[in-house]
Amino acid sequence: MRILIDMDDVMADAVERFFEWYERDFGIRYTKADIPGKHFYQIVPEAHRQIVRSYPHQKGFFKNLPVIQDAKEVIEALNNLHEIYVVSAAMEFKYSFTDKYEWLDEHFPFIHWKHRIFCGNKHLVKGDVLIDDHDFNLSFFPGRPIVFTAPHNLHYTEYERMNGWLEANKFFEGLP
Structure with missing residues (x-):
């Protein structure tokens, strides 16, 4: 097969990496329980959404x-x-x-x-x-x-x- x-x-x-980088940038730690049925960028404040959506485009996001x-x-x-x-x-x-x-x-x-x-x-x-x-x-x-x-x-x-x-x-x- x-x-x-x-x-x-x-x-x-990768979801965990979003949480790590968001905590690094904004000092707030989220968990998977905070985002049921959503992508992470959908629950952060509007002012932070573009930054969060840019994370996978940055060097090192997928590393380790x-x-x-x-x-x-x-x-x-x-x-x-x-x-x-x-x-x-x-x-x-x-x-x-x-x-x-x-x-x-x-x-x-x-x-x-x-x-x-x-x-x-x-x-x-x-x-x-x-x-x-x-x-x-x-x-x-x-x-x-x-x-x-x-x-x-x-x-x-x-x-x-x-x-x-x-x-x-x-x-x-x-x-x-």
Whole structure:
């Protein structure tokens, strides 16, 4: 089975980086419980929204992101049974490509460079399963779309939902 896995907020915790940088810039610390069903920029004061939206465009935003809990162990186990590809829309943010590549080398060295797809648009990438946190990637996917729970997608109801990596067994156990 060919399983396509998104990086940001599926393998790497980008939401946490928004919180870190916002605290650095404004002295206020938010948590995921503060943003159910929203993107972080939607809940900060209007005067701060452009700054928050600029974070991913800044050098270092994607460097050393925390790994989503249990992602490494579960994805490595899946990689031993299935054809795993990491698919990340890394072209939107000028500095993200190198940081994401190095992050995969450090945290997921078992994913060969030939199984890393950095693109601007995921519509051309094909597989059996796509695990992603955004509707705009899942909605076009002709295979089995699985939404990975993140604060901004709690209202999605049209996809199978994976709330964490320990739930992967219920999606892939016993499948070829």
